[in-house]
Amino acid sequence: MGAEQSTPRxxxxxxxxxxxxxxxxxxxxxQLLASLERLNLNEQGNADLQRDILDKYEQEFWSDQKNxxxxxxxxxxxxxxxxxxxxxxxxxxxVFNVQLDLEGTVTNQKQSGRCWLFAxxxxxxxxxxxxxxLKDDFELSQNYLFFYDKLEKANxxxxxxxxxxxxxxxxxxxxxxxxxxxxxxxxxxxxxSLVDKYGVVPKSVYPETVASSxxxxxxxxxxxxxxxFAIQIRKxxxxxxxxxxxxxxxxxMMKDIHRIMVIFLGEPPKSFDWEATDKNGxxxxxxxxxxxxxxxxxxxxxxxxxxxxxxxxxxxYNKLYTVDRLGNVVGGHPVxxxxxxxxxxxxxxxxxxxxxxxxxxxxxVTKFLDRKYATMDTNIHNYELAFNVDFKMDKKDRxxxxxxxxxxxxxxxxxxxxxxxxxxxxxxxxxxxxxxxxKGYYIMQDDWFTEYVYQLVLEKNVVPQHLVDLLKTDPAVLxxxxxxxxxx
Numbered sequence: 001m002g003a004e005q006s007t008p009r010x011x012x013x014x015x016x017x018x019x020x021x022x023x024x025x026x027x028x029x030x031q032l033l034a035s036l037e038r039l040n041l042n043e044q045g046n047a048d049l050q051r052d053i054l055d056k057y058e059q060e061f062w063s064d065q066k067n068x069x070x071x072x073x074x075x076x077x078x079x080x081x082x083x084x085x086x087x088x089x090x091x092x093x094x095v096f097n098v099q100l101d102l103e104g105t106v107t108n109q110k111q112s113g114r115c116w117l118f119a120x121x122x123x124x125x126x127x128x129x130x131x132x133x134l135k136d137d138f139e140l141s142q143n144y145l146f147f148y149d150k151l152e153k154a155n156x157x158x159x160x161x162x163x164x165x166x167x168x169x170x171x172x173x174x175x176x177x178x179x180x181x182x183x184x185x186x187x188x189x190x191x192x193s194l195v196d197k198y199g200v201v202p203k204s205v206y207p208e209t210v211a212s213s214x215x216x217x218x219x220x221x222x223x224x225x226x227x228x229f230a231i232q233i234r235k236x237x238x239x240x241x242x243x244x245x246x247x248x249x250x251x252x253m254m255k256d257i258h259r260i261m262v263i264f265l266g267e268p269p270k271s272f273d274w275e276a277t278d279k280n281g282x283x284x285x286x287x288x289x290x291x292x293x294x295x296x297x298x299x300x301x302x303x304x305x306x307x308x309x310x311x312x313x314x315x316x317y318n319k320l321y322t323v324d325r326l327g328n329v330v331g332g333h334p335v336x337x338x339x340x341x342x343x344x345x346x347x348x349x350x351x352x353x354x355x356x357x358x359x360x361x362x363x364x365v366t367k368f369l370d371r372k373y374a375t376m377d378t379n380i381h382n383y384e385l386a387f388n389v390d391f392k393m394d395k396k397d398r399x400x401x402x403x404x405x406x407x408x409x410x411x412x413x414x415x416x417x418x419x420x421x422x423x424x425x426x427x428x429x430x431x432x433x434x435x436x437x438x439k440g441y442y443i444m445q446d447d448w449f450t451e452y453v454y455q456l457v458l459e460k461n462v463v464p465q466h467l468v469d470l471l472k473t474d475p476a477v478l479x480x481x482x483x484x485x486x487x488x
Contacts, residue, residue: 070386080370083381092375092443096427098353099414102130105137106440108433110213113184116488117142117149118431119360119409120191124200124301126358131300133278139203140299143212144291147265148198149190150182150218152328154226154257157181158250160325161230165237176481177325181226184215185487186328188360188409188457192303193332198268199291200299205272211264218264222257229253274298307463307471309345309456310337312484313396317341318467320475323485337455337484338470345456346423346449350415352462358411358429362455362488365408368448374437376428376452377445395451399483406454409488413441423449454484 046053061067073082104125109118121140129138160177167174211218229250236246274286274294286298295301315321321337349359363376370380384390398404414427426444434440444453460468478484 067388074386079383079386080381081372083383083386084370084373085379085382088377088379089370089373089375092373092377092380092425092445094374094427094438094441094443096414096416096425098350098417099427100126100353100356100358102126102356103136103413103429104129104139106429106434107139107142107431109142109431110208110433112146112213112215113487114142114146114212114215115431116186116188116191116362116409117145119411119488120188120195121145121200122411122429122431123358123360124195124299127299127301131298132276132284133280133282134276134284135279138276141201141203141206143203143208143265144201144206144268145191145194145198146184146212146215147261147268148194149186149328150222151254151258151261152194152197152330152332153182154222155250155254156328156330157226158229158233158253159330161233162237162243162246162250165234169234173325173480178227178230180223182219182222183487184219187326187335187362187487188306188308188455189333189335190328192306193327193329195295195303197329197332199293199295201269201272201291201294202274202276204276205269205274206266209265218260221260225253225256225260302459305459305461306457307460307468308335308337309340309348309458309463309467310454310484311342311345311395312337312339312399312454313394314399315339315476318470320470320473321478321484322475323478323480323482325480326485335485336471336475338467340467342450342453345453346446348458348462349412349426349456350417350421350423352458353412353415355462357459358413360409360411360457361453362406362409364404364406364452364454365410367404367452369442371436374441375443375445376448377443378448378451379445398451402483404452405483405486406488407486410442422446455488 104122107118107122109115121142125138125140128134128140129136157177164171164174164177169175232249232253233246236249269291271288271290272294273288274284276284278284286294289297310321312321317339319339321339323335326335349361352359365376367376368378368380369376373380393401393403395404410431411429412426413429415423416425416427418424423446425446426449428442428444430437430440430442432440
């Protein structure tokens with residue numbers, strides 16, 4: 001049947017932003033068509049890379065001497081050293097007109113993925129330093145929370161294997177959970193769950209070990225055993241064994257995991273004495289306390305008064321989200337995010353920093369980071385100069401197509417504001433030691449914040465009430481493998 005003829009409809013009216021985006025897309029399409037025509041592929045495209053096409057690529061490459069110069073420079077060097085934009089490097093000034101009066105010595109997670117625990121304890125320890133006027137090298141034990149996080153994640157994984165035992169092993173969710181059952185990373189809600197259940201201890205009471213500072217062997221051994229246990233659980237369910245009986249079996253499994261953890265990390269203290277001297281040499285002591293009591297009486301930080309904001313342009317703003325099967329402590333705090341526009345996150349972060357408090361945040365630290373200049377800056381490296389390529393994906397597309405996700409947690413301790421009160425650059429406390437960056441601190445340019453910051457943790461009393469009220473609503477549930485479930 002032939003198509004009916006109709007009068008073409010006029011395109012809908014567009015606002016200025018949409019019109020600009022449309023024009024850019026049209027320009028990109030024209031450039032692509034021109035490229036196709038230049039390669040003579042628009043009418044005779046081939047699925048394979050044919051030799052004559054590669055010959056054309058090579059001819060074009062060698063015809064441009066800039067390509068030769070770039071190749072000679074980059075083959076022998078790290079491209080991030082060669083491609084630094086001098087103008088942007090110079091503007092990375094470690095001066096901030098809003099900065100915390102109180103900062104601690106920069107911590108070092110070493111060869112582990114515990115940034116979220118370091119960022120979390122960096123926030124908590126400031127309360128202790130301030131309360132007791134301690135020297136800035138005081139730390140809470142990251143190893144203590146690391147021990148219980150691994151133990152709880154193992155239990156969380158086994159419970160998921162029990163729940164999903166009727167699914168085929170090739171099921172996408174089952175396979176996703178099997179990939180990294182006890183990885184080092186985590187989220188703020190997971191940090192909060194651990195501290196609520198186990199408290200905290202000073203680092204002097206439960207120090208680092210080789211395995212906590214370089215965690216790959218520990219993680220490997222526990223993961224191997226958990227995958228073996230998953231096989232046993234699935235077989236038991238298939239044979240009709242009751243869930244109660246399987247959980248008895250799980251207790252023996254967890255005994256093995258606990259033994260491994262104690263051998264690697266040592267046994268966490270159940271009670272302890274804490275002794276320190278303050279900045280004036282005054283002796284400080286807390287006798288016969290427990291980790292939970294130490295957190296409540298000495299640290300005194302109210303984790304229940306915090307919430308997480310995210311910026312995820314794929315999904316609707318001003319709405320509550322969670323990620324299915326994401327967590328560590330069974331019965332702990334659910335991972336929940338309130339999705340907001342990035343401008344709201346910036347406004348609230350500035351408000352908190354002006355009040356003298358730090359801000360925990362999650363970002364994609366792997367993008368446009370320069371350690372030498374201690375900066376996160378989308379324009380610090382000029383890839384177009386050497387490779388004749390630029391980057392066209394926006395934040396939404398980077399998330400959708402696997403180019404970006406939250407990979408690291410750090411703490412904001414300052415911001416530099418322009419005359420209009422808006423941020424120009426942010427001061428970042430990292431956990432890579434004082435030999436990294438500017439004595440451990442980094443500059444984040446504000447446009448980098450826009451593109452690569454995904455999460456902020458704030459106290460509820462600084463967040464608009466209509467956003468806080470969203471915590472009372474039913475969250476939209478994202479799948480376990482969603483990028484917003486990536487662990488920092």
